[in-house]
Amino acid sequence: xxxxxxxxxxxxxxxxxxxxxxxxxxxxxxxxxxxxxxxxxxxxxxxxxxxxxxxxxxxxxxxxxxxxxxxxxxxxxxxxxxxxxxxxxxxxxxxxxxxxxxxxxxxxxxxxxxxxxxxxxxxxxxxxxxxxxxxxxxxxxxxxxxxxxxxxxxxxxxxxxxxxxxxxxxxxxxxxxxxxxxxxxxxxxxxxxxxxxxxxxxxxxxxxxxxxxxxxxxxxxxxxxxxxxxxxxxxxxxxxxxxxxxxxxxxxxxxxxx
Numbered sequence: 001x002x003x004x005x006x007x008x009x010x011x012x013x014x015x016x017x018x019x020x021x022x023x024x025x026x027x028x029x030x031x032x033x034x035x036x037x038x039x040x041x042x043x044x045x046x047x048x049x050x051x052x053x054x055x056x057x058x059x060x061x062x063x064x065x066x067x068x069x070x071x072x073x074x075x076x077x078x079x080x081x082x083x084x085x086x087x088x089x090x091x092x093x094x095x096x097x098x099x100x101x102x103x104x105x106x107x108x109x110x111x112x113x114x115x116x117x118x119x120x121x122x123x124x125x126x127x128x129x130x131x132x133x134x135x136x137x138x139x140x141x142x143x144x145x146x147x148x149x150x151x152x153x154x155x156x157x158x159x160x161x162x163x164x165x166x167x168x169x170x171x172x173x174x175x176x177x178x179x180x181x182x183x184x185x186x187x188x189x190x191x192x193x194x195x196x197x198x199x200x201x202x203x204x205x206x207x208x209x210x211x212x213x214x215x216x217x218x219x220x221x222x223x224x225x226x227x228x229x230x231x232x233x234x235x236x237x238x239x240x241x242x243x244x245x246x247x248x249x250x251x252x253x254x255x256x257x258x
Contacts, residue, residue, distance in 0.1 A: 020099065021099060024095040024096075024098065024099050025095075027091075027095055028088065028091070028092045028095050031088045031091045031092070032084050032085055032088045032092075033084075035084040035087050035088050036080060036081055036084035039080050039083060039084055039087075040077075040080055042080075043076035043077060043079070043080040044076050046076065046079060046080055046083055047075060047076040047079050047080075047156070047160075050079060050131065050163055051064065051156070051159060051163075053131070053135035053136045053139050054135065054139045054154060054159060056136070056139075057136070057139040057140045057142075057143045058143060058152060058153075059143070059151075059152065062151060062152065062153055063153065064153065064154050064155070064156050064159065065153045065154070065155055065156070066155065066156050066157070067155045067157070068155075068157060071155070071156050071157045072156070074157075075156045075157050075160045078160060079160055079163075079164075082164060086124075086127070089120055089123070090120055093116050093119075093120060096116075097112065097113070097116060100112075111185070115178060115181075115182070118177075118178055119175060119178050122174040122175055122177065122178065122230075123171040123172075123174060123175060124171075125174050126167075126170035126171040126172070126173055126174030126175075127167045127170060127171050129170055129174070129226065130166050130167055130169075130170040131167075133222075134166065134170070134219070134222050134223075135163075135166075137218075137222065138218075138219050138222075141218060141219075165212065166212075169212040169223065170223065170226075173208075173223060173226065173227045173230070174226070174230060176227055176230040176231050176233075176234055177230050177231075177233045177234035177237060178234070179234065180194065180231060180234025180235060180237070180238055181234055181237045181238055181241065183238070184237075184238030184239075184241060184242055185238070185241050190242070191235050191238040191239040191242055194231075194234075194235050194238070195235055198231075201228065201231050202224075202228055205223075205224040205225075205227040205228050205231070206220060206221075206224040208223075208224070208227065209221070209223040209224035209227070
């Protein structure tokens with residue numbers, strides 16, 4: 001009877017993992033395609049929903065324009081594709097979780113699920129903040145400061161690029177509490193040490209906002225201030241987990257195994 005060597009078993013395990021990873025990636029792609037096909041009929045409605053704050057801010061008898069002849073088709077098409085990815089995000093994270101969960105310890109599993117859920121909720125919250133709060137303020141400001149005699153008629157492709165950039169920036173910015181929490185949990189930083197760097201963090205928030213938003217202080221503040229508040233929330237969560245870790249260590253020291 002032929003027996004497999006240790007190298008053969010290791011190679012077989014690696015191949016099994018790669019096959020599983022391929023299958024899960026394929027499932028994620030199928031999920032995105034299915035959602036995209038289901039939403040494609042409503043592509044124009046989705047685009048109008050995203051652009052509504054800008055349309056509402058435009059002067060009377062003006063509208064958005066399409067400089068490129070293909071923009072009326074491809075702009076809603078592109079937006080719908082990104083919406084399909086966002087809608088499939090929970091399923092994609094579930095596939096990721098199913099792939100890595102067997103290799104995690106029990107305490108890591110207990111922490112990973114809330115982190116996954118929190119990451120999705122915070123990312124969606126950042127996009128919602130941009131759509132429902134930021135857009136109305138920013139577009140009203142930009143349209144209101146247009147020089148006299150200039151008719152504001154934004155291009156639909158340019159608006160889409162702007163909107164996607166803002167959505168991505170705010171979605172990532174709202175992940176700050178998760179990042180801070182992970183740093184504290186992993187022992188990479190102490191909550192008090194992070195709190196001591198608060199002045200540098202505030203400056204960094206405004207620098208990041210300056211790079212990701214239009215060049216006006218008002219819009220930059222609308223991103224920088226929430227980032228700072230989310231950093232403080234992350235420190236608060238980090239202090240809670242640090243306190244819990246110290247309590248568990250104290251309990252273990254009082255009740256040694258055996």
